[in-house]
Amino acid sequence: MIFPLQKSNGDWQTELANLITDPKKLLQELNLTSFFNASEVAQIEAFPLRVTQDFLARMQKGNPRDPLLLQVLPQLIEQKKVAGFDEDPLQEKQFNPVPGLLHKYHGRVLITLTGSCAIHCRYCFRRHFPYQENNPGKSGWKKLWEYISNDPSIHEVILSGGDPLLLNDKVLQQFTTQLSMIKHITRLRIHTRLPIVLPSRIDNALFSWIEATNIPIVMVVHVNHPNEISHDLQNRLLTLKKRCHYLLNQSVLLKDINDNVETLVTLSEKLFVCGISPYYLHVLDKVAGAAHFAVDEDEIVKLYHALAMRLPGFLVPKLVREEAGKGAKTLVKLF
Ligand SMILES: *Cc1c(COP(=O)(O)O)cnc(C)c1O
Numbered sequence: 664m665i666f667p668l669q670k671s672n673g674d675w676q677t678e679l680a681n682l683i684t685d686p687k688k689l690l691q692e693l694n695l696t697s698f699f700n701a702s703e704v705a706q707i708e709a710f711p712l713r714v715t716q717d718f719l720a721r722m723q724k725g726n727p728r729d730p731l732l733l734q735v736l737p738q739l740i741e742q743k744k745v746a747g748f749d750e751d752p753l754q755e756k757q758f759n760p761v762p763g764l765l766h767k768y769h770g771r772v773l774i775t776l777t778g779s780c781a782i783h784c785r786y787c788f789r790r791h792f793p794y795q796e797n798n799p800g801k802s803g804w805k806k807l808w809e810y811i812s813n814d815p816s817i818h819e820v821i822l823s824g825g826d827p828l829l830l831n832d833k834v835l836q837q838f839t840t841q842l843s844m845i846k847h848i849t850r851l852r853i854h855t856r857l858p859i860v861l862p863s864r865i866d867n868a869l870f871s872w873i874e875a876t877n878i879p880i881v882m883v884v885h886v887n888h889p890n891e892i893s894h895d896l897q898n899r900l901l902t903l904k905k906r907c908h909y910l911l912n913q914s915v916l917l918k919d920i921n922d923n924v925e926t927l928v929t930l931s932e933k934l935f936v937c938g939i940s941p942y943y944l945h946v947l948d949k950v951a952g953a954a955h956f957a958v959d960e961d962e963i964v965k966l967y968h969a970l971a972m973r974l975p976g977f978l979v980p981k982l983v984r985e986e987a988g989k990g991a992k993t994l995v996k997l998f
Pocket residue numbers: 768771773821823824854991992
């Protein structure tokens with residue numbers, strides 16, 4: 664399921680060629696070789712370490728509990744089998760009428776144009792998803808158009824993970840040019856971690872593409888912890904915000920990373936400064952390998968109440984979970 668990343672000569676593409684994939688190197692850079700030994704840090708073949716230099720630069724040296732490090736460091740604990748945590752927790756395969764397209768939400772289709780990401784998040788609910796079988800490739804685009812054109816109830820196309828912004832702007836342009844010819848499509852949504860983990864992706868070429876696209880764009884970035892937003896990134900995000908119809912954030916609630924009120928308050932405040940609206944706070948999907956990130960149900964509800972007491976309503980993300988087979992996310996019951 665891991666695709667080789669495409670090479671090109673853009674700035675961000677050069678950075679992509681220098682991803683960190685060796686856990687030993689990561690630990691050396693962070694002065695952490697004495698905290699973890701080779702047997703603790705597993706190189707997990709099917710979903711290996713992958714992180715950008717830029718994201719690494721935002722980790723604290725010498726801190727084995729760094730909240731950014733814990734999001735990407737493969738650990739032996741992932742290999743422990745835990746009841747209830749499965750390879751396909753959302754049973755998405757049943758909603759997959761055409762390669763690369765999932766139709767499970769009313770009015771919206773999810774398209775995965777690439778299976779690659781610039782970072783491998785250990786909690787990823789698609790870490791076992793068979794992207795390879797499910798990548799439409801350009802030759803498969805025609806089938807996508809047919810499916811979308813033939814169903815006028817579809818108003819929104821969601822480009823999702825892998826990370827759609829790994830495609831270069833020319834390919835994105837070709838895609839949206841065709842999409843804009845389908846009259847019933849009124850929005851394009853992009854779920855991406857790239858602006859956060861590879862800020863150089865937010866460049867003029869991206870803006871040119873957005874400006875040339877005559878479909879309103881909703882961009883959803885994924886930030887879990889306030890340390891992910893550096894000062895430089897803040898400025899870039901503000902310029903991105905000017906070009907998007909909405910700029911939203913989705914976080915996953917992760918044990919020992921962001922499962923405390925102060926962290927979540929700071930995150931919302933920081934997102935506000937960047938022009939980003941907190942959208943979802945997602946309960947962890949029960950994917951095999953991620954059980955150590957799960958937060959207790961009672962704890963989740965308590966935490967959320969405390970969060971809501973601290974922030975204006977528009978900075979409180981909706982607390983949701985994804986349930987297999989449901990046509991929408993489920994709001995977590997708070998009482
Ligand atoms: C939930 C989700 C969607 C669609 O859900 P909305 O409720 O329409 O926001 C799309 N992409 C991803 C990755 C999601 O997690």
